[in-house]
Amino acid sequence: MRVLRTLSAFALALLAACAVAIQPLAAQSILRDAETEALLNDMAAPLIEASELEPGNVEIVLINDPSINAFVAGGQVVYVHAGLLNAAETANEVQGVIAHELGHITAGHVVRFNERTRGAQGITILSLLLGVGAALAGAGDAAIGAIMAGQQAAVGNFLAFNRNQEAATDLAGARYLSGAGISGRGMLSFFERLRNQEIRRGFSQSDEAAYTRTHPLAGDRIQTLRGLLVEDAAWDTPDDADLQERFLAVQAKLYGYLAPAERTLALYPSTDQGTPARYARAYAYNKDAQIEKALAEADSLLAQEPDNPYFLELKGQILLESGRPIEALAPLRRATDITLNQPLIAGMFGHALIATEDESNYAEAERVLRAAVAKDRFNPFAWYQLGVVYAARGDIPRARLASAEQQVMSRRYPEALRNAQAAELGLPYGSPDWIRAQDISLQARGELERLRDSR
Numbered sequence: 243m244r245v246l247r248t249l250s251a252f253a254l255a256l257l258a259a260c261a262v263a264i265q266p267l268a269a270q271s272i273l274r275d276a277e278t279e280a281l282l283n284d285m286a287a288p289l290i291e292a293s294e295l296e297p298g299n300v301e302i303v304l305i306n307d308p309s310i311n312a313f314v315a316g317g318q319v320v321y322v323h324a325g326l327l328n329a330a331e332t333a334n335e336v337q338g339v340i341a342h343e344l345g346h347i348t349a350g351h352v353v354r355f356n357e358r359t360r361g362a363q364g365i366t367i368l369s370l371l372l373g374v375g376a377a378l379a380g381a382g383d384a385a386i387g388a389i390m391a392g393q394q395a396a397v398g399n400f401l402a403f404n405r406n407q408e409a410a411t412d413l414a415g416a417r418y419l420s421g422a423g424i425s426g427r428g429m430l431s432f433f434e435r436l437r438n439q440e441i442r443r444g445f446s447q448s449d450e451a452a453y454t455r456t457h458p459l460a461g462d463r464i465q466t467l468r469g470l471l472v473e474d475a476a477w478d479t480p481d482d483a484d485l486q487e488r489f490l491a492v493q494a495k496l497y498g499y500l501a502p503a504e505r506t507l508a509l510y511p512s513t514d515q516g517t518p519a520r521y522a523r524a525y526a527y528n529k530d531a532q533i534e535k536a537l538a539e540a541d542s543l544l545a546q547e548p549d550n551p552y553f554l555e556l557k558g559q560i561l562l563e564s565g566r567p568i569e570a571l572a573p574l575r576r577a578t579d580i581t582l583n584q585p586l587i588a589g590m591f592g593h594a595l596i597a598t599e600d601e602s603n604y605a606e607a608e609r610v611l612r613a614a615v616a617k618d619r620f621n622p623f624a625w626y627q628l629g630v631v632y633a634a635r636g637d638i639p640r641a642r643l644a645s646a647e648q649q650v651m652s653r654r655y656p657e658a659l660r661n662a663q664a665a666e667l668g669l670p671y672g673s674p675d676w677i678r679a680q681d682i683s684l685q686a687r688g689e690l691e692r693l694r695d696s697r
Contacts (some may be wrong), residue, residue: 248489248617249483261277263435264612265350269626271302271304271305271306272304272306272695273305273306273324273496273593274304275304275492275495276551276555276560276581276584276585276586276587276620277488277491277492277495277497277552277555277587278304278376278495278674279302279304279586280503281333281388281485281489281492282302282336282340282411282489283302283317284323284485284488285336285337285340285489286300286302286320286337286344288422288423288424289341289344289418289419289422289424290338290344290472291418291421292418292419292422293341293348293414293418293421294348295318295347295348296318299318300318300319300320300344300347301317301320301321301452301506302319302322302340303319303321303322304322304323304327305321305322305323305324306322306324307323307324307325307627308323308324308325308500309319309325309326310325310326310329310416311323311325311326312326312339312340312342312343312559313577314343314346314347315415316677320340320343320344320346320347320354321340321531322336324496324500326339326546327489327492327496328493328496328497330432330489330493331431331437332481332486332489332635333428333429333481333482333485333486333488333489333511333619334424334425334426334428334481334482334486335429335431335432335553335681336417336428336429336489337419337424337428337431338419338426338429339429339432340430340432341414341415341416341418341419341422341429342411342412342415342417342429342582343412343415344414344415345409345411345412345413345414345415345418346629347692348412348414349384349411349414349685350482355433356463360548369491370543371489373448374551380642382420383608395546398697400549408463409638412463412466412467413467413470414467415429416467416470416471416474419471419476419660420474420475420476421475422476423475423476423479423481424476424479425471425474425477425478425479425481425482426467426470426471426472426474426476426477427471427477428481429467429471430464430467430468433463434464435462435465438480446459459652475501479648481681486654487517489554490517490518491517491518492523494510494519494522495518495521495522495525497509497510497520497522498510498522498523498524498525498526498529499525499529501526501643503526503527503529506522506523506525506526507523507634508525510522517543517546520539520543520627521539521541521556523535523536523539523545524540524543524560526535527539528559528560528563528564533560533564536560537557537560537561540553541557541558542558543556544557549580550635551576551577551580551581551584552557552577552586554573554574554577554580554656555573555574555577555587555590557573558570558577558590558591559572559592560572561591562574562590562594562597567594567595567597567598568596568598570597571591571594571595571598574587574590574591574594575591578591578610578612583613583614583617584617585614585615585617585618585621585624586618586621588610588611588613588614588624588656589611589614589621589623589624589627591610591626592607592611592614592627592628592631593623593627595607595610596627596630596631596634601634604631604635605636607627608628608631608632608635610627611627611631612628615628615647619647620651622647622648622652623647623648625644625647625648626644626645626648628644629641629642629645630645632644637667638668639664639665639669639675640669640675642661642662642663642664642665643661643662643665643669643678643679643682645656645657645661646659646679646682646686647667647678647682649661650662650682650685652685653689655686655689655690655693657687658682658685658686658689659682659683659686659687662679662680662683662686663679663683664679666683675693
């Protein structure tokens, strides 16, 4: 019985190890910000073109995670951790990371990862069967030996496969940088930073240590890539000054939004009057309920760039969150107009219109929010606000449909199913909204069945 319990525990451990690749996305939240998404898309665009992927099919998604990481987890989506943007020094470094992740997509590594984990499990299961056979024959030590040998073979097989993938993807990333005419200096400098971190944390740089890792040692990656990148025609190409300026602003903005206010104000003291510092302080002051100081920083940014939609969005956000929605309308309306109804900014504008509690604003709110979800259906906040407008105007079926849209994206499948079914009963038969209610019902029911069957 002891051996069988050991087998069960190890089998569960192996399954847990194989699930690691999908945990980050499930465990962490996605950060949505119009300015950051625009920057990431602009940084990735020439690399996507060089990789010969279809631009419209590739997404760059920001994850609220402080670790220095990026990954692909299915489809053609690159997930970038906020911690990576915080750790990078240049936009060029981030482009080097994105180029590497695009290599995973073009090589189909997510699909091959699943195939390889099945192979690792096969080796382990074979060793478990041998172990059971030895145990039943009375050879306990032989049983444990078979189990441990199988475990070592499975893990070693999997790690070697993963390291080979990473090394091949480094080379693919270098090709995409070259094809886009972007210098590989950032890719090398980022790996140098990773190597320094490995050394500071006491990670061995020996050949033996490499065999226990999922990625090649940073030093080995640098050695492999240096000659290739330095000899490339794009090596001396200057960094894009506009991208770098935007990157520093976004980096400071995210830090101000995510970090404790006191930490932001220490890193970006009032003596620093650069744009990134003022941007970070505005978010820190707003988080710390120092509204007038936050508005002063926002106004100083707008004095410098009156038509910057993201500075206008910032001022509108501060006013809205401090309970002054009427004052928030002008900057948010202007930001929405400048960006041609960028969905996230338009969603905030629609929220401000509703928050005035002035029914004369509801028609505009509905128009703005419908335009927002038409451009970006995966915007639960805008759907929620649209539901509020519909309910206020007495259109309960469409209010239920908007709630179902928001709930299915939040994985609240029972509520989504109930609201979609109720909406379907009240909507005109065969209309686009009626068809959408049916689609959500089917999706929610399918997810509920899948969750039930997995138990």
